[in-house]
Amino acid sequence: MPVFGYRGLSAEGRSVAGVVDADSARGARGKLRALGIFPTDVVSESGAQTRAERRSLMPRLRRRVPAAELAVLTRQLGSLLGAGVTLVDALGALSDQASRAVTKRMLSQVRESVREGASLADALAVHSDIFSTLYVSMVRAGESAGALEVVLERLAEYSETQADLIAKVRGALTYPIIMICVAIAIMGFLVTYVVPQVATIFQQTNQALPTMTLILIGFSNFLADYWLLLILLAIGSIAGISFALSTPRGIAFYHRWLLRIPYIGSTVTKLITARFARTLATLLASGVQVLPALDAVKLVVTNTLLADAIEKSRDEIREGHGMGQTLARCGLFPPMLIEMIRVGERTGELEAMLERAADSYEREVANSLAQMTTLLEPLMTLVMAGMIVFMILAVLLPIFQLNQLVQ
Numbered sequence: 001m002p003v004f005g006y007r008g009l010s011a012e013g014r015s016v017a018g019v020v021d022a023d024s025a026r027g028a029r030g031k032l033r034a035l036g037i038f039p040t041d042v043v044s045e046s047g048a049q050t051r052a053e054r055r056s057l058m059p060r061l062r063r064r065v066p067a068a069e070l071a072v073l074t075r076q077l078g079s080l081l082g083a084g085v086t087l088v089d090a091l092g093a094l095s096d097q098a099s100r101a102v103t104k105r106m107l108s109q110v111r112e113s114v115r116e117g118a119s120l121a122d123a124l125a126v127h128s129d130i131f132s133t134l135y136v137s138m139v140r141a142g143e144s145a146g147a148l149e150v151v152l153e154r155l156a157e158y159s160e161t162q163a164d165l166i167a168k169v170r171g172a173l174t175y176p177i178i179m180i181c182v183a184i185a186i187m188g189f190l191v192t193y194v195v196p197q198v199a200t201i202f203q204q205t206n207q208a209l210p211t212m213t214l215i216l217i218g219f220s221n222f223l224a225d226y227w228l229l230l231i232l233l234a235i236g237s238i239a240g241i242s243f244a245l246s247t248p249r250g251i252a253f254y255h256r257w258l259l260r261i262p263y264i265g266s267t268v269t270k271l272i273t274a275r276f277a278r279t280l281a282t283l284l285a286s287g288v289q290v291l292p293a294l295d296a297v298k299l300v301v302t303n304t305l306l307a308d309a310i311e312k313s314r315d316e317i318r319e320g321h322g323m324g325q326t327l328a329r330c331g332l333f334p335p336m337l338i339e340m341i342r343v344g345e346r347t348g349e350l351e352a353m354l355e356r357a358a359d360s361y362e363r364e365v366a367n368s369l370a371q372m373t374t375l376l377e378p379l380m381t382l383v384m385a386g387m388i389v390f391m392i393l394a395v396l397l398p399i400f401q402l403n404q405l406v407q
Contacts, residue, residue: 078152
């Protein structure tokens with residue numbers, strides 16, 4: 001059934017917008033009037049993006065569905081299919097209950113594609129800004145194996161696990177980032193506004209100032225004289241770094257450097273390893289073969305060095321080598337993961353071993369982030385306290401000298 005986007009007025013006189021499915025524009029208007037909505041504009045929508053949407057970034061951002069909402073939709077779709085509801089009816093039920101226009105539009109378009117004979121995977125692949133290649137690959141595998149509801153359940157669990165892990169990372173980094181921003185704002189205000197006024201008073205006394213005071217005044221004058229140059233240098237540095245990170249060589253250098261940072265590098269490696277193990281285990285348990293699974297897993301590994309190692313491993317596995325053996329040669333993945341993969345290959349329980357490895361590394365990442373946050377908070381407090389003490393002494397020492405001269 002075609003999908004129509006609409007704008008109109010509710011019974012209370014408020015402006016409303018959304019999507020509705022109907023046989024025709026006339027039918028859409030009648031359906032809206034039955035719902036108490038007086039349409040002012042009804043436009044047919046297709047699964048393809050409009051020309052204006054392709055040119056604009058904001059509609060693309062508005063079309064995104066939050067990961068938590070996508071996980072809930074996936075679980076609900078799997079539950080409906082498991083209860084014997086047909087795929088078209090299940091998609092229709094989810095579309096009717098969706099509260100966000102972007103979700104309702106997407107589900108209506110997917111249902112229309114499925115109704116016309118497309119597979120669910122093909123219908124989802126059209127919405128690449130919402131459904132990742134990994135998601136589509138797992139759905140396609142579930143359809144081929146006749147176990148779509150089981151695959152959807154695993155996809156929901158996987159999405160929820162990844163969302164929880166990302167939330168932990170963001171939560172651990174939020175407080176330090178806020179502290180840094182606040183400290184920079186406070187110090188900037190003191191150095192650019194307060195210190196120059198105090199410096200004027202000191203300079204009028206024609207007395208020799210302490211070294212700390214001279215350093216503070218010199219730094220304040222430097223910022224006042226060259227603030228425009230500093231802003232241009234900052235913008236140029238950001239632009240240069242952005243350009244470098246847009247090239248394969250720059251990205252490879254950054255990823256190599258990131259893995260070598262003490263403590264941070266090991267935490268990043270564990271984080272990527274947990275995602276690699278969890279994704280691969282989910283794909284294998286869903287019936288995807290090893291080589292296609294590694295192709296999909298490579299897309300969720302954000303570090304190019306580790307992604308290249310997976311690509312080389314895939315090529316060697318095609319030639320008959322074991323995964324544990326090929327991953328061990330690159331020297332980038334943790335030894336425990338390599339050993340668990342080898343055990344899983346020998347015992348035929350590779351999926352279970354990968355799940356255990358993912359659980360272990362996710363716990364280690366959470367502990368590492370907690371320790372990092374625990375260390376950063378007092379360290380940042382000490383740094384801020386040291387800067388404040390330095391400024392207080394730089395201001396008070398000349399005042400003490402003036403009091404001694406007066407006496």
